[in-house]
Amino acid sequence: MKILQLNNVSLLKESKSILKGITIEIWNGYIHAIVGPNGAGKSTLANTIMGLSGYRDSSGDIIFDGKSIKDLSIDERARLGITLVFQEPARFEGLTVKDFILSGSKIKSKDIAIEALARVGLDPIKYINRAVDKTLSGGERKRIELASVYAMKPRLLLMDEPDSGVDIDSLKYIFDILQELKSQGSTVVLVTHSPEVLKKADHAFLICGGEIVCKGDAQKVFEYFVNKCSPCKHIGKPSKD
Amino acid sequence: MQENKEKLLYELLSSINQHKLPPDVAHIEIHGNEVLNAHLVKGLEVEAKSFEDGVDVKIKVREVIKNPVRFCFGMIPPNGIQKIIINTTVEKDASASFIASCTFPNAKNIQHLMDAFITIEENASLSYFERHVHGPDGGVTIVPNTKVLVKENGRFSTEFELIKGAAGVIEIKYEAEIGINATTNMKARIFGRMNDSIHIKEKAHLIGENSTGVLTSHIALKDNAVAIVENEIIADAAFSRGHVDCKEIVQGNAKARAIPIVEVNNPKAHVTHEAAIGSVDSKQLETLLSRGLTEDEATELIIQGLLK
Ligand SMILES: Nc1ncnc2c1ncn2[C@@H]1O[C@H](COP(=O)(O)OP(=O)(O)OP(=O)(O)O)[C@@H](O)[C@H]1O
Ligand SMILES: [Mg+2]
Numbered sequence: 001m002k003i004l005q006l007n008n009v010s011l012l013k014e015s016k017s018i019l020k021g022i023t024i025e026i027w028n029g030y031i032h033a034i035v036g037p038n039g040a041g042k043s044t045l046a047n048t049i050m051g052l053s054g055y056r057d058s059s060g061d062i063i064f065d066g067k068s069i070k071d072l073s074i075d076e077r078a079r080l081g082i083t084l085v086f087q088e089p090a091r092f093e094g095l096t097v098k099d100f101i102l103s104g105s106k107i108k109s110k111d112i113a114i115e116a117l118a119r120v121g122l123d124p125i126k127y128i129n130r131a132v133d134k135t136l137s138g139g140e141r142k143r144i145e146l147a148s149v150y151a152m153k154p155r156l157l158l159m160d161e162p163d164s165g166v167d168i169d170s171l172k173y174i175f176d177i178l179q180e181l182k183s184q185g186s187t188v189v190l191v192t193h194s195p196e197v198l199k200k201a202d203h204a205f206l207i208c209g210g211e212i213v214c215k216g217d218a219q220k221v222f223e224y225f226v227n228k229c230s231p232c233k234h235i236g237k238p239s240k241d
Numbered sequence: 242m243q244e245n246k247e248k249l250l251y252e253l254l255s256s257i258n259q260h261k262l263p264p265d266v267a268h269i270e271i272h273g274n275e276v277l278n279a280h281l282v283k284g285l286e287v288e289a290k291s292f293e294d295g296v297d298v299k300i301k302v303r304e305v306i307k308n309p310v311r312f313c314f315g316m317i318p319p320n321g322i323q324k325i326i327i328n329t330t331v332e333k334d335a336s337a338s339f340i341a342s343c344t345f346p347n348a349k350n351i352q353h354l355m356d357a358f359i360t361i362e363e364n365a366s367l368s369y370f371e372r373h374v375h376g377p378d379g380g381v382t383i384v385p386n387t388k389v390l391v392k393e394n395g396r397f398s399t400e401f402e403l404i405k406g407a408a409g410v411i412e413i414k415y416e417a418e419i420g421i422n423a424t425t426n427m428k429a430r431i432f433g434r435m436n437d438s439i440h441i442k443e444k445a446h447l448i449g450e451n452s453t454g455v456l457t458s459h460i461a462l463k464d465n466a467v468a469i470v471e472n473e474i475i476a477d478a479a480f481s482r483g484h485v486d487c488k489e490i491v492q493g494n495a496k497a498r499a500i501p502i503v504e505v506n507n508p509k510a511h512v513t514h515e516a517a518i519g520s521v522d523s524k525q526l527e528t529l530l531s532r533g534l535t536e537d538e539a540t541e542l543i544i545q546g547l548l549k
Contacts, residue, residue: 050527050531052527053523053527073530074527074530074531075530075531075533075534075535075536075539077531078530078531078532078533078534079533082531083531083532083533084531086524086528089528090522090524090525090527090528091525092525092543092546093459093488093546093547093549094459094545094546094547094548094549095542095543095545095546095549096546099542099546103529103532103534103539103542104532104533104534131546131549148532152532152533
């Protein structure tokens with residue numbers, strides 16, 4: 001069953017065409033990857049699905065669970081179960097890890113925050129009362145972001161560049177929790193330029209110059225990406241082969 | 242008379258949710274120009290003299306005082322003036338922490354004027370936390386004027402909090418001279434709403450080598466509130482370091498202005514400043530929106546954090 005469908009979605013930015021008629025289907029319960037070189041339009045696509053400001057005037061349609069969400073605000077989309085993790089998560093002054101994790105959770109109990117922290121491999125005692133501010137390392141911040149996603153139990157998680165600013169140890173926890181979310185029924189969309197991250201997905205789309213150039217089984221897209229896309233000079237104009 | 246005093250004391254303390262304190266906690270309660278109650282501990286000397294519309298208080302901290310000393314200043318009637326003059330000396334090697342609650346729960350037209358002179362002697366330290374509790378109608382004019390001298394190895398920190406109730410008119414003026422190896426931290430956290438008018442003027446003068454000064458103002462404004470924040474750090478001495486941090490979230494018709502002044506008169510000194518004024522940060526907001534919070538809930542959470 002498909003949870004998300006994009007029909008001919010295009011987006012202009014300063015009269016430059018960034019997304020060019022994207023049509024994809026995201027099937028429920030899998031880990032998907034949207035992969036492509038720098039500047040391909042991957043983040044733009046994720047931001048458009050979430051409906052962030054500056055990404056709301058796309059053409060075409062975005063269908064979630066059979067209904068168009070194009071006119072919904074970010075929080076309305078979130079309440080349907082869509083969420084997004086930024087490549088560089090925001091830093092908040094004073095907001096505690098506990099309150100942040102529970103912000104998206106239906107049940108506001110400290111135990112949920114403790115469990116979520118433990119799931120991403122952070123000692124709850126050490127972190128729960130800290131602020132989600134600049135003093136956290138990049139990897140810690142990203143794991144806390146995922147703890148908050150875990151507490152929210154989204155139906156569709158969009159995650160931009162899961163490995164950026166993260167060391168190998170943290171990355172392991174991140175992929176573990178993505179698997180956990182999948183096993184609980186969430187659908188995950190990873191946005192990445194990394195073949196290594198692509199390998200963690202079940203299914204993938206390759207985007208270049210704002211167009212989908214290849215899709216299917218992650219292994220197949222991996223081979224295409226590594227053998228055809230990477231040697232190409234990233235001119236952002238997908239060639240016919 | 243005695244009965245009246247007890248009633249006032251009860252109302253004053255109820256408004257700040259403070260009742261029985263253990264005997265090893267010093268506390269002083271001043272209503273209008275009258276000292277209602279004072280309980281001291283060893284190492285703390287307080288002398289108070291009433292005058293027409295206020296109290297002149299002299300405080301000496303002679304030892305290390307373990308528990309925070311509680312001050313309560315306030316007025317129960319809706320109208321009046323309260324002037325507090327405080328001279329505080331923290332003697333060599335002594336230290337204390339003061340928690341002052343200023344409470345005007347029924348204020349319609351109240352002026353609370355405070356002139357404080359604080360001397361932190363060598364190796365001494367004082368932390369001063371001032372929390373204001375105002376009624377919902379504003380009607381309070383608060384003018385704290387504080388001069389601080391922090392001598393060698395001394396430490397001074399002050400925090401001003403006004404988050405609950407309407408601020409009214411606030412004119413805060415703090416000036417600190419900071420000596421060799423000494424540090425000063427001044428922080429204000431204020432939530433202004435309706436027609437509140439907030440003016441903060443803080444100045445840290447780094448005169449001793451290796452001295453440090455940090456001035457922080459975190460302010461959230463809504464409705465028609467107005468805030469002006471002037472933070473000034475002057476660094477004269479080698480290896481002195483200063484930082485100004487001014488963050489203001491502005492909503493509705495509120496207006497904010499920040500004027501950081503940074504002056505460095507020694508090539509070995511270093512002063513930085515950061516100021517961010519505007520609506521709620523869009524990335525913070527969108528993060529919380531994407532967890533399903535409404536815009537109001539998300540804004541509230543961000544402001545609560547900023548004022549924490
Ligand atoms: N506001 C904007 N105005 C003009 N061009 C923009 C704007 N935002 C993005 N772009 C352009 O759109 C293209 C796609 O950007 P996007 O951030 O989606 O790429 P990406 O695939 O996520 O790349 P990366 O791997 O570097 O994150 C880039 O060429 C970028 O410069
Ligand atoms: Mg990107």
